[in-house]
Amino acid sequence: MTTMIELKGVTKRYGNATVVDNVSMSMEKGTITVVVGTSGSGKSTLMRMINRLVPISSGQISVDGKDVMSVPATELRRRIGYAIQGHGLFPHRTVAQNIATVPQLLGWDRARIDRRVEELLNLFHLDPGTFAAKYPSQLSGGQQQRVGVARALAAEPELLLMDEPFGALDPVIRGKAQDDLLAIQKQFGTTIMLVTHDMDEAFHLGDQIAVMSEGKLLQCSEPGKILTEPADPFVQQLTGTSDRALKLMSLLPLKESMQPPRPGLGYSLPQTLNLRDALAEMIWQGADEAAVEDDSKVPVGSISMQHLIELGRKA
Ligand SMILES: Nc1ncnc2c1ncn2[C@@H]1O[C@H](COP(=O)(O)OP(=O)(O)OP(=O)(O)O)[C@@H](O)[C@H]1O
Numbered sequence: 080m081t082t083m084i085e086l087k088g089v090t091k092r093y094g095n096a097t098v099v100d101n102v103s104m105s106m107e108k109g110t111i112t113v114v115v116g117t118s119g120s121g122k123s124t125l126m127r128m129i130n131r132l133v134p135i136s137s138g139q140i141s142v143d144g145k146d147v148m149s150v151p152a153t154e155l156r157r158r159i160g161y162a163i164q165g166h167g168l169f170p171h172r173t174v175a176q177n178i179a180t181v182p183q184l185l186g187w188d189r190a191r192i193d194r195r196v197e198e199l200l201n202l203f204h205l206d207p208g209t210f211a212a213k214y215p216s217q218l219s220g221g222q223q224q225r226v227g228v229a230r231a232l233a234a235e236p237e238l239l240l241m242d243e244p245f246g247a248l249d250p251v252i253r254g255k256a257q258d259d260l261l262a263i264q265k266q267f268g269t270t271i272m273l274v275t276h277d278m279d280e281a282f283h284l285g286d287q288i289a290v291m292s293e294g295k296l297l298q299c300s301e302p303g304k305i306l307t308e309p310a311d312p313f314v315q316q317l318t319g320t321s322d323r324a325l326k327l328m329s330l331l332p333l334k335e336s337m338q339p340p341r342p343g344l345g346y347s348l349p350q351t352l353n354l355r356d357a358l359a360e361m362i363w364q365g366a367d368e369a370a371v372e373d374d375s376k377v378p379v380g381s382i383s384m385q386h387l388i389e390l391g392r393k394a
Contacts, residue, residue, distance in 0.1 A: 080107040082108070084140070084238070084270070086105070088101050089135060089138035097294055102291075102294075104289060106270060109264075109269070109270055111285055111286050112285065112289055122242075132161075160231035162227050163243070169215075173213060174200070174205070180230060181234040182234050202229070202259070224244065232263065241274070245275075253280075297310055297311045298314050306326055328390065333350055333357045334380075338386060344378075347378065361382075361387070369382055
Protein backbone atom coordinates (compact mmCIF):
# COMPACT_ATOMS: atom_id res chain seq x y z
CA MET A 80 0.00 0.00 0.00
CA THR A 81 1.25 3.51 -0.73
CA THR A 82 0.12 6.58 1.11
CA MET A 83 -1.85 9.21 -0.80
CA ILE A 84 -2.48 11.74 1.98
CA GLU A 85 -0.46 12.18 5.14
CA LEU A 86 -1.47 14.67 7.82
CA LYS A 87 1.01 15.43 10.61
CA GLY A 88 -0.07 17.57 13.55
CA VAL A 89 -2.40 19.61 11.35
CA THR A 90 -3.92 22.57 13.18
CA LYS A 91 -6.19 25.42 12.16
CA ARG A 92 -6.78 28.44 14.36
CA TYR A 93 -9.12 31.36 13.84
CA GLY A 94 -8.05 33.97 16.41
CA ASN A 95 -8.16 32.20 19.76
CA ALA A 96 -10.31 29.34 18.49
CA THR A 97 -8.60 26.10 17.47
CA VAL A 98 -11.05 24.51 15.04
CA VAL A 99 -8.74 21.68 13.90
CA ASP A 100 -6.45 20.53 16.67
CA ASN A 101 -3.25 18.59 15.99
CA VAL A 102 -4.72 16.02 13.61
CA SER A 103 -2.48 13.24 12.29
CA MET A 104 -3.73 10.51 9.98
CA SER A 105 -2.95 8.90 6.66
CA MET A 106 -4.95 7.64 3.72
CA GLU A 107 -3.74 4.86 1.45
CA LYS A 108 -4.02 5.07 -2.33
CA GLY A 109 -7.23 3.67 -3.76
CA THR A 110 -9.15 3.72 -0.47
CA ILE A 111 -12.11 5.71 0.86
CA THR A 112 -11.82 7.60 4.13
CA VAL A 113 -15.08 8.92 5.54
CA VAL A 114 -14.97 11.77 8.06
CA VAL A 115 -17.83 12.00 10.55
CA GLY A 116 -18.48 14.13 13.61
CA THR A 117 -20.84 16.67 15.08
CA SER A 118 -21.61 19.94 13.35
CA GLY A 119 -18.74 22.41 13.72
CA SER A 120 -16.20 19.71 14.65
CA GLY A 121 -13.82 20.84 11.88
CA LYS A 122 -14.51 18.24 9.16
CA SER A 123 -14.84 20.67 6.24
CA THR A 124 -11.93 22.78 7.46
CA LEU A 125 -9.72 19.68 7.64
CA MET A 126 -10.65 18.72 4.09
CA ARG A 127 -10.23 22.24 2.73
CA MET A 128 -6.69 22.44 4.09
CA ILE A 129 -5.75 19.51 1.83
CA ASN A 130 -6.48 21.43 -1.39
CA ARG A 131 -5.36 24.70 0.23
CA LEU A 132 -8.75 26.40 0.14
CA VAL A 133 -8.02 27.05 3.83
CA PRO A 134 -4.45 27.92 4.91
CA ILE A 135 -2.87 25.61 7.51
CA SER A 136 -1.91 27.27 10.84
CA SER A 137 0.62 24.59 11.77
CA GLY A 138 1.49 21.02 10.90
CA GLN A 139 2.09 19.42 7.54
CA ILE A 140 -0.01 17.84 4.80
CA SER A 141 1.48 15.85 1.97
CA VAL A 142 -0.33 14.51 -1.07
CA ASP A 143 1.35 11.75 -3.02
CA GLY A 144 4.56 12.34 -1.10
CA LYS A 145 4.70 16.12 -1.72
CA ASP A 146 4.13 18.82 0.88
CA VAL A 147 1.05 20.70 -0.36
CA MET A 148 2.74 24.00 0.47
CA SER A 149 5.42 23.23 -2.14
CA VAL A 150 2.85 22.84 -4.92
CA PRO A 151 1.14 25.94 -6.40
CA ALA A 152 -2.46 26.09 -5.09
CA THR A 153 -3.95 26.30 -8.59
CA GLU A 154 -2.06 23.19 -9.72
CA LEU A 155 -3.15 21.35 -6.60
CA ARG A 156 -6.81 22.17 -7.18
CA ARG A 157 -6.64 21.00 -10.78
CA ARG A 158 -5.17 17.69 -9.68
CA ILE A 159 -7.54 17.12 -6.78
CA GLY A 160 -11.24 16.69 -7.52
CA TYR A 161 -13.56 18.54 -5.14
CA ALA A 162 -17.31 18.03 -4.83
CA ILE A 163 -19.43 19.92 -2.32
CA GLN A 164 -22.98 19.80 -1.05
CA GLY A 165 -25.14 22.11 -3.13
CA HIS A 166 -22.85 21.06 -6.06
CA GLY A 167 -21.48 24.62 -6.77
CA LEU A 168 -22.21 24.37 -10.50
CA PHE A 169 -21.70 27.46 -12.68
CA PRO A 170 -25.28 28.59 -13.46
CA HIS A 171 -24.43 30.26 -16.78
CA ARG A 172 -22.62 27.20 -18.15
CA THR A 173 -24.26 24.10 -19.61
CA VAL A 174 -23.91 20.69 -18.00
CA ALA A 175 -21.26 19.74 -20.58
CA GLN A 176 -19.34 22.98 -20.03
CA ASN A 177 -19.50 22.54 -16.26
CA ILE A 178 -18.08 19.02 -16.48
CA ALA A 179 -15.39 20.20 -18.94
CA THR A 180 -14.10 22.94 -16.60
CA VAL A 181 -10.88 21.35 -15.35
CA PRO A 182 -9.99 19.40 -18.53
CA GLN A 183 -10.22 22.74 -20.37
CA LEU A 184 -7.93 24.41 -17.84
CA LEU A 185 -5.51 21.53 -18.35
CA GLY A 186 -5.55 22.10 -22.11
CA TRP A 187 -7.08 18.78 -23.20
CA ASP A 188 -8.05 18.73 -26.87
CA ARG A 189 -11.71 19.12 -27.85
CA ALA A 190 -12.25 15.49 -28.88
CA ARG A 191 -10.83 14.15 -25.61
CA ILE A 192 -12.99 16.54 -23.59
CA ASP A 193 -16.14 15.59 -25.51
CA ARG A 194 -15.42 11.89 -25.03
CA ARG A 195 -14.88 12.36 -21.29
CA VAL A 196 -18.06 14.43 -20.84
CA GLU A 197 -20.11 11.81 -22.65
CA GLU A 198 -18.52 8.98 -20.67
CA LEU A 199 -19.24 10.69 -17.35
CA LEU A 200 -22.83 11.57 -18.24
CA ASN A 201 -23.45 7.94 -19.16
CA LEU A 202 -21.73 6.76 -15.99
CA PHE A 203 -24.09 8.89 -13.92
CA HIS A 204 -27.15 7.80 -15.89
CA LEU A 205 -27.71 11.20 -17.49
CA ASP A 206 -28.42 10.73 -21.21
CA PRO A 207 -25.93 13.03 -23.02
CA GLY A 208 -28.46 13.88 -25.75
CA THR A 209 -30.91 15.11 -23.13
CA PHE A 210 -28.64 16.67 -20.54
CA ALA A 211 -25.37 17.93 -22.08
CA ALA A 212 -26.85 21.21 -23.36
CA LYS A 213 -29.06 21.93 -20.35
CA TYR A 214 -28.30 24.57 -17.74
CA PRO A 215 -28.12 23.66 -14.02
CA SER A 216 -31.43 25.45 -13.31
CA GLN A 217 -33.17 23.03 -15.69
CA LEU A 218 -32.12 19.99 -13.64
CA SER A 219 -33.52 18.44 -10.47
CA GLY A 220 -31.45 18.72 -7.28
CA GLY A 221 -30.33 15.10 -7.60
CA GLN A 222 -29.31 15.55 -11.22
CA GLN A 223 -27.36 18.70 -10.33
CA GLN A 224 -25.58 16.81 -7.60
CA ARG A 225 -24.57 14.03 -9.98
CA VAL A 226 -23.23 16.63 -12.43
CA GLY A 227 -21.25 18.11 -9.52
CA VAL A 228 -19.62 14.75 -8.79
CA ALA A 229 -19.05 14.14 -12.53
CA ARG A 230 -17.33 17.52 -12.77
CA ALA A 231 -15.07 16.64 -9.84
CA LEU A 232 -14.09 13.40 -11.60
CA ALA A 233 -13.66 14.93 -15.06
CA ALA A 234 -9.88 15.22 -15.18
CA GLU A 235 -9.50 11.68 -13.78
CA PRO A 236 -8.09 12.91 -10.46
CA GLU A 237 -6.20 10.42 -8.36
CA LEU A 238 -7.66 12.12 -5.32
CA LEU A 239 -11.23 13.24 -4.77
CA LEU A 240 -12.41 15.33 -1.81
CA MET A 241 -16.18 15.22 -1.24
CA ASP A 242 -17.96 17.38 1.32
CA GLU A 243 -21.42 15.91 1.90
CA PRO A 244 -21.81 15.24 -1.80
CA PHE A 245 -25.08 13.35 -1.42
CA GLY A 246 -26.57 15.49 1.33
CA ALA A 247 -29.58 16.71 -0.59
CA LEU A 248 -30.56 13.42 -2.22
CA ASP A 249 -33.57 11.31 -1.28
CA PRO A 250 -32.71 7.88 0.18
CA VAL A 251 -33.28 5.89 -3.02
CA ILE A 252 -31.22 8.18 -5.27
CA ARG A 253 -28.66 8.51 -2.50
CA GLY A 254 -28.13 4.75 -2.30
CA LYS A 255 -27.78 4.65 -6.07
CA ALA A 256 -25.29 7.55 -6.07
CA GLN A 257 -23.24 5.77 -3.37
CA ASP A 258 -23.12 2.56 -5.39
CA ASP A 259 -22.16 4.51 -8.54
CA LEU A 260 -19.36 6.16 -6.60
CA LEU A 261 -18.09 2.80 -5.33
CA ALA A 262 -18.12 1.37 -8.85
CA ILE A 263 -16.27 4.38 -10.26
CA GLN A 264 -13.78 4.31 -7.41
CA LYS A 265 -13.04 0.63 -8.07
CA GLN A 266 -12.73 1.20 -11.80
CA PHE A 267 -10.29 4.12 -11.56
CA GLY A 268 -8.60 3.34 -8.23
CA THR A 269 -9.39 6.87 -7.01
CA THR A 270 -8.50 7.80 -3.44
CA ILE A 271 -11.50 9.48 -1.81
CA MET A 272 -11.99 11.50 1.36
CA LEU A 273 -15.66 12.11 2.05
CA VAL A 274 -17.41 14.08 4.80
CA THR A 275 -20.89 12.98 5.82
CA HIS A 276 -23.40 13.22 8.66
CA ASP A 277 -24.96 9.92 7.67
CA MET A 278 -23.49 7.01 9.63
CA ASP A 279 -25.01 4.42 7.29
CA GLU A 280 -23.26 6.16 4.41
CA ALA A 281 -20.01 6.14 6.39
CA PHE A 282 -20.22 2.39 7.03
CA HIS A 283 -21.32 1.64 3.47
CA LEU A 284 -18.51 3.58 1.79
CA GLY A 285 -15.60 3.81 4.21
CA ASP A 286 -12.47 1.66 4.18
CA GLN A 287 -11.67 3.72 7.23
CA ILE A 288 -13.78 6.10 9.30
CA ALA A 289 -12.34 9.21 10.95
CA VAL A 290 -14.36 10.53 13.91
CA MET A 291 -13.95 14.20 14.84
CA SER A 292 -15.16 16.14 17.84
CA GLU A 293 -14.33 19.76 18.68
CA GLY A 294 -11.43 19.88 16.24
CA LYS A 295 -9.81 16.68 17.52
CA LEU A 296 -9.53 13.38 15.71
CA LEU A 297 -10.84 10.83 18.23
CA GLN A 298 -10.34 7.73 16.14
CA CYS A 299 -9.44 6.72 12.62
CA SER A 300 -9.93 3.01 12.03
CA GLU A 301 -11.59 0.51 9.78
CA PRO A 302 -15.39 0.48 10.26
CA GLY A 303 -15.53 -2.84 12.14
CA LYS A 304 -13.05 -1.57 14.71
CA ILE A 305 -15.00 1.66 15.19
CA LEU A 306 -17.90 -0.56 16.28
CA THR A 307 -16.08 -3.20 18.30
CA GLU A 308 -13.27 -1.08 19.76
CA PRO A 309 -14.49 2.53 20.01
CA ALA A 310 -11.60 4.68 21.26
CA ASP A 311 -13.86 7.07 23.13
CA PRO A 312 -17.43 7.12 24.53
CA PHE A 313 -18.25 9.82 21.97
CA VAL A 314 -17.32 7.47 19.12
CA GLN A 315 -19.74 4.90 20.52
CA GLN A 316 -22.45 7.52 20.95
CA LEU A 317 -22.01 8.87 17.43
CA THR A 318 -22.07 5.50 15.71
CA GLY A 319 -25.05 4.41 17.82
CA THR A 320 -25.30 1.31 19.96
CA SER A 321 -28.85 0.15 19.23
CA ASP A 322 -28.07 -1.42 15.87
CA ARG A 323 -24.36 -2.10 16.14
CA ALA A 324 -24.77 -5.85 15.57
CA LEU A 325 -26.58 -5.09 12.32
CA LYS A 326 -24.03 -2.44 11.30
CA LEU A 327 -21.25 -4.96 11.89
CA MET A 328 -23.12 -7.56 9.82
CA SER A 329 -23.57 -5.03 7.02
CA LEU A 330 -19.76 -4.94 6.71
CA LEU A 331 -19.45 -8.70 6.20
CA PRO A 332 -20.02 -10.19 2.74
CA LEU A 333 -22.17 -13.34 2.67
CA LYS A 334 -19.69 -14.77 0.16
CA GLU A 335 -16.97 -14.83 2.81
CA SER A 336 -19.07 -16.19 5.67
CA MET A 337 -21.20 -18.89 4.06
CA GLN A 338 -21.11 -22.57 4.95
CA PRO A 339 -20.60 -25.44 2.45
CA PRO A 340 -23.43 -26.08 -0.04
CA ARG A 341 -26.25 -28.38 1.17
CA PRO A 342 -28.56 -30.08 -1.30
CA GLY A 343 -32.31 -29.75 -1.07
CA LEU A 344 -32.63 -26.21 0.24
CA GLY A 345 -35.77 -24.64 -1.20
CA TYR A 346 -34.77 -21.01 -0.74
CA SER A 347 -31.74 -19.16 -2.10
CA LEU A 348 -29.90 -15.87 -1.73
CA PRO A 349 -27.35 -14.17 -4.03
CA GLN A 350 -23.79 -14.33 -2.71
CA THR A 351 -23.41 -10.57 -3.34
CA LEU A 352 -25.53 -9.75 -0.25
CA ASN A 353 -23.99 -8.65 3.03
CA LEU A 354 -24.94 -10.51 6.20
CA ARG A 355 -27.42 -7.85 7.36
CA ASP A 356 -29.36 -8.00 4.12
CA ALA A 357 -29.20 -11.81 4.15
CA LEU A 358 -30.66 -11.82 7.69
CA ALA A 359 -33.41 -9.38 6.71
CA GLU A 360 -34.34 -11.53 3.71
CA MET A 361 -34.45 -14.72 5.77
CA ILE A 362 -36.60 -13.12 8.47
CA TRP A 363 -38.94 -11.79 5.79
CA GLN A 364 -39.19 -15.12 3.99
CA GLY A 365 -39.43 -17.16 7.20
CA ALA A 366 -36.44 -19.30 6.14
CA ASP A 367 -34.17 -21.00 8.69
CA GLU A 368 -31.63 -21.93 6.07
CA ALA A 369 -30.88 -20.80 2.54
CA ALA A 370 -28.70 -21.85 -0.38
CA VAL A 371 -26.23 -19.20 -1.55
CA GLU A 372 -25.93 -18.77 -5.33
CA ASP A 373 -23.35 -17.13 -7.58
CA ASP A 374 -24.22 -14.74 -10.43
CA SER A 375 -25.19 -17.68 -12.67
CA LYS A 376 -27.57 -19.04 -10.00
CA VAL A 377 -25.27 -21.96 -9.26
CA PRO A 378 -25.33 -22.95 -5.56
CA VAL A 379 -21.92 -22.19 -4.02
CA GLY A 380 -22.77 -22.42 -0.34
CA SER A 381 -25.46 -22.23 2.31
CA ILE A 382 -26.27 -20.11 5.32
CA SER A 383 -28.36 -20.88 8.40
CA MET A 384 -30.14 -18.40 10.63
CA GLN A 385 -28.22 -19.78 13.61
CA HIS A 386 -24.88 -19.18 11.89
CA LEU A 387 -25.93 -15.65 10.89
CA ILE A 388 -26.78 -14.78 14.47
CA GLU A 389 -23.43 -16.12 15.68
CA LEU A 390 -21.63 -13.97 13.08
CA GLY A 391 -23.29 -10.81 14.42
CA ARG A 392 -21.92 -11.35 17.93
CA LYS A 393 -19.24 -9.05 19.23
CA ALA A 394 -15.95 -10.92 18.59
N1 LIG B 1 -13.54 31.48 8.19
C1 LIG B 1 -13.80 31.16 9.46
N2 LIG B 1 -13.60 32.04 10.47
C2 LIG B 1 -13.83 31.71 11.74
N3 LIG B 1 -14.30 30.53 12.15
C3 LIG B 1 -14.55 29.60 11.19
C4 LIG B 1 -14.31 29.87 9.82
N4 LIG B 1 -14.63 28.76 9.10
C5 LIG B 1 -15.07 27.85 10.00
N5 LIG B 1 -15.02 28.35 11.25
C6 LIG B 1 -15.38 27.65 12.48
O1 LIG B 1 -14.63 26.46 12.53
C7 LIG B 1 -15.39 25.42 13.13
C8 LIG B 1 -15.34 24.20 12.24
O2 LIG B 1 -16.06 24.44 11.05
P1 LIG B 1 -16.25 23.34 9.93
O3 LIG B 1 -17.06 23.93 8.84
O4 LIG B 1 -14.93 22.79 9.59
O5 LIG B 1 -17.08 22.25 10.72
P2 LIG B 1 -17.83 20.95 10.17
O6 LIG B 1 -17.47 19.85 11.08
O7 LIG B 1 -17.54 20.78 8.73
O8 LIG B 1 -19.33 21.39 10.40
P3 LIG B 1 -20.69 20.97 9.63
O9 LIG B 1 -20.87 19.52 9.88
O10 LIG B 1 -21.72 21.79 10.32
O11 LIG B 1 -20.50 21.33 8.18
C9 LIG B 1 -16.79 25.97 13.35
O12 LIG B 1 -16.93 26.31 14.70
C10 LIG B 1 -16.83 27.19 12.48
O13 LIG B 1 -17.68 28.15 13.02
